[in-house]
Amino acid sequence: xxxxxxxxxxxxxxxxxxxxxxxxxAGDDARARNLVCLDRAGRVVWRGELPPATGPDRFVAxxxxxxxxxxxxxxxxxxxxxPGTGRGLG
Numbered sequence: 001x002x003x004x005x006x007x008x009x010x011x012x013x014x015x016x017x018x019x020x021x022x023x024x025x026a027g028d029d030a031r032a033r034n035l036v037c038l039d040r041a042g043r044v045v046w047r048g049e050l051p052p053a054t055g056p057d058r059f060v061a062x063x064x065x066x067x068x069x070x071x072x073x074x075x076x077x078x079x080x081x082x083p084g085t086g087r088g089l090g
Contacts, residue, residue, distance in 0.1 A: 030057075
């Protein structure tokens with residue numbers, strides 16, 4: 001039986017939605033999309049989009065930054081993403 005995912009950070013973003021950063025589990029893809037937005041019922045609304053790259057990467061931090069979310073990746077990138085879509089801004 002697989003281990004349940006461990007929540008690293010959870011941020012309420014309004015309308016009953018939460019952005020959740022999960023710790024990677026053993027066996028996860030090298031480019032794990034471990035940042036998700038969940039609706040009130042726990043359904044996935046979006047998964048955060050990692051910046052283009054060929055090597056392993058995943059999200060390691062997320063914080064609210066005004067009307068956007070600031071995220072950091074394992075590869076050292078710091079990005080602003082939309083809390084409505086999970087896509088990069090600018």
